[in-house]
Amino acid sequence: MDYDPDKGYIALLGWSLNAIEAAAKFDRRYVVVAPDWAEEYCSEHDIPYVAWNFERLNDRSMEIAEQLKEMGVDVAIPLFEETVEWAGAINSVLMNNPRLLGQSMLMRDKSLMKRRAQLGGIRVGIFEEAHDKEDVIRFLRRVNQTLLKLDGDPNDPIHFKAFDKAGCLGHRVIRTPDDVDTIPEEEFPALMESHLDGWEFAVEAWIHNGKVRFLNISEYVTLGYSVYVPASPELEAYREQITRQVEKLIRTFDIEFGFIHPEYFVTSDGEMYFGEVAYRPPGFKVFELLERAYGFNAYQGLILAFDPKTTDEEIEAFFPREVVDAKTHAGCFGVYPRRRVVSKLEIPEETENHPYFESHELTPPIEETVTKRTAFGTHWGLVYFVGDEAKEMHQLLKRQEELDFYV
Amino acid sequence: MKPRKCTSCSSARRNSISTFEPSAASAAALARLDTAIAVLDDALDFAKPARIQRVLDAGRKVLLSEGGFAAVEERAEAIEQAGLFAGSDWAQPNTLVPSLTSTSLTSPDPNIVVIEAISELRLLAVAGGQYRHPVISAEQAHHYLSQVLATNLTLLFTPPGEAQRETQGRLAGLAQGLLGHMAARIGFEDIVDQLIEEIWRIVQQRPIQTEPVRQMITQIAICQANPSIDLAGSGQGADRLISSLFGPTQASREDPGLEIYLQRLGSMDTGALQLEAGGCARAMHDTGLVSAYHAELIRHLLDHGDHLLAEALGLSSTGRDCLLCYRDLVHSLIQAAVTPHTPQAVYGLALMLERGILYQQPLAPALWRQLNLRLCAEARQRLSISFGESVDPDVRLLQGVLCILGQPLGVGQGNNPTCQSARALSMWAYNDPDYLLQMVAWAARDHEIIMHFEGKPVSSRESGAGLAPAAPLDLDPVSTLVVPHLDRIYAEMGRLCIGRSGDPHRWVNPEFHGWWAGRGFRINVDVASGQVADLGEFLRHFYASYHPYYNGNQPLIHPQPAGIAITDSSARFIGWHAITILRVTLDPQQLMRVFFYNPNNDSGQDWGNNVVVSTAGNGERYGESSLPFEQFASRLYIFHYDPLEHGELASVSAEELERVAEHMKSSWAEARWTAAATADLQDSIT
The missing domain is CATH 3.30.470.20 (ATP-grasp fold, B domain)
Structure with a gap:
């Protein structure tokens, strides 16, 4: 679509086809900032593109900000967790507002984020930072002491989240000191939180x-x-x-x-x-x-x-x-294989036949042995449902957890 | 010819397409599909691939619903315009190769099946003139589709085979439905000759379940009788098939209907009746198919002397002797089981008499029990669900009993993963018929079968689920009743072996099938790793146990269970399959062959690399499959033997062993072959 010259020129940070398509069909001028592997695809499909490899912010970070500024870009939009601080850095240059970088850094550090929230009078659970496994064990013990547990009582779990990972990546539930042993070193430092029984949304x-x-x-x-x-x-x-x-x-x-x-x-x-x-x-x-x-x-x-x-x-x-x-209501379910050894993808009959079932993006398994899940991990693909009744949707999504998609 | 008059075969055209009326459910599915097509259409080119899955998922739902093929055909143009085929081979329909469709329609990947189906339906729309396609004309599309139908005849008219079921799951029926829809639209003219050849190939295997074949023949008869269908000289070879069902004799030639035929019989003298009897018997023994007229004739002849009856059954001296010895029993069986709705009972009875098994002491009393058996409610219900209510469930079962006793190798597993149970039924009918009748009585009367596993009773009622998810509906009457029990018992025996090292068939097979299944056991696959192991000894031992040149010229005494690695026509591994080794002997070309029973519905299978299972022409008896010994050995992975007879390993020549090993390596064992296997084979040779 032709763009409106009176509107902003935006840069999308990261590679998302759905975002690109939305931008291409919208009335704003846009450019995709993505690693160089995207170059061929972009030139083939006439997608405006600037190459940039997002690593940690470093001395060269200014380059991309300057380049986008020269191009006349008005704002950078982060599409993934890893590009949030880049957007902050770039926007602080584009908009001449250094505070934006600091703001984005807050968003990237789960511990700083919590403290800031606490300062603002927002309720948060008990939390602490962990730099090594010792810290985790101490926190687990202290949280459970606070809850007046005796030795031998089952522990209340704590949550362990790597500082800078998105969503469920690096999110673990820790119940026993044995669980602590399974945390790889590279997930430190991390944020630990007490477990809250409640409705998460x-x-x-x-x-x-x-x-x-x-x-x-x-x-x-x-x-x-x-x-x-x-x-x-x-x-x-x-x-x-x-x-x-x-x-x-x-x-x-x-x-x-x-x-x-x-x-x-x-x-x-x-x-x-x-x-x-x-x-x-x-x-x-x-x-x-x-x-x-x-x-x-x-x-x-x-x-x-x-x-x-x-x-x-x-x-x-x-x-x-x-x-x-x-x-209507639209929902999706992330599929994890439930068996240790799988040979093929088979959408359960009851799922496929449910009137709410719409589509899926699961692919056949590449390897037969399923790696054991340690953290919440990544699902193997999503299954989409659409339907009018929230209650039915809720039960349907819950039910999927009991079904095998990979057998 | 007016085939519809024959009451037993008046089934409507299979897969016929009636006017399309979407049910409520499919209206929702159609709305989904339309939205998905619109979303795909709306997407920019680079984003289309991510939108295709939704069209395929919605499309599959529609295709599997009633009237779905017509609905997709209507939308074919919109789907193609939206870009479903863009960037794929299907985007250029003028270059598509018809023979490839049999692979794509049976693909394990549901997306391939669905996209192929949509592509065919698109071409159907092109051929019908509703869709003017830029690169392919209506005539070209028509020609292409008739070639697709011809290449997929087996798919069109037979229930999904083991391979298709294993790889496609629920989608296994989609290809059949699609082809049926195409055939109804394109017409049978172009494919009738191939169809006839196919029918002959199947009837030569003498299946108990003749319904699919009857439907095919009825199709052809309908085509021939329809003046608007131009068969253009094809379909000549169908006469015998059609007449065997609809007009086997002088007095029934024009398919007059049963009432008129009965009147004609009433006014015949002995000579005329003898002509009728001979005509019916010849038709039946030629094709294995029995006309409803034949059933009426047999009933009529009960009052006209056993000589005519024997003539109408086409009996040899053995069968006639048996008939005369057990005259009351045979008369009672005819009265109870032979009806125009159950004509195949005649063939079962004739072959049972020919086998002489009535001379086994327990058999006649067991059949009397069968005649008076009161079926439990569950059994009655199951038979009614499978076969309808045209005759009483007792009659249906008795027909099934006669057929399985007469045609033990005609048992098929249907569209179910129950090859073990089908094999057991066939083996008992073949080797231990009174035991089979005992099983039938337990299942039909008590709705429970108890077998013993190493002394421990295993009840079908108390065991958990079997291999088949639901009670099968596409089997012969005996299998319909007994297989669900056997399936559960078999699975339970497997569960009882959990924790033992090695393959559970070692213990389950002899306990499940009978004392004659050898307790000795050999397997050439390491269960833990899946790799080929102990191949040299395995093969030499197999030769020593089964090959007459290496076992002292001892013919096989009892049928033995064995396991084979099934491969598809490209020699790719599909799965493990249960068969029975029946005989090992020289064929008419003096080549040593293994004759075996395959519970699959159609045993004439191409296993790839020139290993084509023969079902006729190499000395096979009805229902037997055969392969040259070497080729058979190359697909074998499990066999049983009598450990007490275990003599020396056969000194099979190195060349022969290596040929067998090569066959394995280039087929199912390709990914299972290790350096250790080669070394082991070398050790065994030197």
Whole structure:
């Protein structure tokens, strides 16, 4: 599509075909910043492209910022956890606002993020940093002492999250000192948190001029396995409270524009605890689910929220009304093989025959032996469902956990 | 010819396409498909690949629903425009090769099957003129599709085979349905001759289940009788097949209907009846198929003397003797089991009499028990579900009993992973028929079978699930009742072996099949690693046990269970399969062959690398399969022997062993071969 010269010129940091397609069909000029392996594909398909290998920020980081500035780019949009601090660095140059880098660094360090939230008066669980396995064992013991456990009582678990990994990567549940032994050295330093029994959910919030413009609640059926949007009426009942929490978060982190993806817990007494927040699109294809449920392209929403030249009218015209405008519920399930040895992919009959089943992106197994899962790990692919009843969707997603997709 | 008049065969055209009326469920599926097509259409070129899966998933659902083929055909143009085929071989339909479709339609990858199906349906739309395609004309499309039908005749008319089931799972019926839809649209004219050849090949194996063959023959008869179908000189070889079902004799030649035929019989003298009897018997023994007229004739002849009855059954002196010895029993069996709905009972009865097994003391009383058996409710229900209510379940079962006793090698496993149970039934019918009747009585009357595993009773009622997920519906009557029990017992015996090292068949096979299955056991695959092991000794021992030149010219006494590695026509490994070794002897060309029973429905299979299983023409009896000894040895992985007879290993020549090893290496054992296997073989040779 031809772009509108009065609107911003945006740079997408990282490789996502869905984001690229959304940008290509939108009215903004765009460029993809991605590693050099993408070059051939981009020239073949006429995708505007700048080569850059995202490693740790270093002396050369200025180069890409300067290059984009020269090109006239107005804003950089991070698509993955690894490009969040790059976007911060680049945007601080493009917008002449050094605070943006510091802000993005907060988003990349789970421990700093928690402290900042705590300072802002947001409730968080007990947490501590771990630099080695000793720290983990001590924290596990102390948390359980606090809970007045006697020797021999089963421990309450703690959560262990590598500082700078996205979502469930590097997220482990630790119950015993033996579990601690399985943590590889490279996952330190890490954040440890006490376990909260409650309802965990995520929020996707598009922010423009310091205000939340669209707020979605993503309901997890089981963390790391399944999610659906919009959330069930039971969870949506908390929308008021959740919106206030997100606004508090925006103030605390001083966020003026863009997109955040925080996670919360609601405990049984209705108290809301902050888990973590990311400054990038969520995993589990939630953007794709939103498009399926509402019909708007969430990546284009992302571009609008980041572009400094976006007007309020544009934003208002773009986003639908939350929940009421959703045509249906869309959910997905991340498949992990349940057996140790698998030979083929076989979508369970009851899954395939369910009227909500839509599609999947599972591929046949390459190796017969399944590596043992240590952390929450990565799923082997997603299965998509679409249907009108939240309750049915919930049960359906839960049910998938008991089925074998790889046999 | 008006084949529809014959009551037993008036089944409607298989796979016929009625006017399309989507059910509620398929309306939702169609809406999904339409949205998926729209999304794909809307995507930019580089993003299309990520949108294709949704079309394929929605497409598969539609294809598997009723009227799905027509619905996809209607949308074929939109699907192609949206870009489903872009960048693939299917994008250039003018260059597609018809013979490749048999591979893609039976592919283990559901996406390949679905995309191939959509491509065929697109060409069907092109051939029908609804879709004007830029690169292929309607005539070209028509020609291509008729070639596809001809190459896939086996797929079209036979239930999915072992390989297809193993690799495709639930999708196994899709190819058949698609081809049926195409055949209904394209017409049979071009493919009838190949079809006839195929039918003859199948009837030569004398299956108990003749329904698929009857349907095929009915198809041809319908085509021939339809003046608007131009068979253009093809279909000549079908006359014998059609007449054996619809007009085997002088008095039934024009398929007059049963009522008129009965009237004609009533006014015949002995001479005329004798002509009818001879005509029916010849047709039956030529094809293994029995006409409903024949069943009426047999019933009619009960009052006209045993000489005519023997004539109508086409009996030799052995069979006639047996008939006369057990006259009351045979008459009762005819009265109870032979009806126009169960004509195959005549063939089963005739062959049973010919086998002379009634002279085994327990058999006649066991058949009397069968005649008076009260079926339990579960058994009645299962038979009704499988065979409908045209005759009483007792009659259906009795027909099945006669057929399995007459044609022990005609047992098929249907579309189920139950080769072990089918093999056991066949083996008992062949070797221990009164034991089989005992099993039938337990299953039919008590709904429970108890077998013993190393002294421990194993009940089918208390055992967990078997290999088949649900009770099979596509089997002969005896299998329908007994297989679910056997399947559970077999699986339970396997469970009882958990924890033992080595292959469980070592213990399960003799306990499951009978005392005659050798307790000695050899396997050439290491169970833990899956690698070929002990090959040299395995082969030399097999020669020493089974090959008449190496075992003192001792013909095989009892049928022995054995395991083979099944390969497809490209010699790729598909799975392990249970068979029975029946005989090892010289064929008419003086070549040593192994004759075996394969529970698969169609045993004439191409296993790749020129290993083509023969079912006729090399000395096979009805239902037997055969391979030259060497070729058979190259696919064998398990055999049993009598450990007390274990003599010296055969001094098989090095060249022969190496030839067998080469056959293995170039087929199923390719990925299982190690340096150790080569070394072991060398050791064995020197």
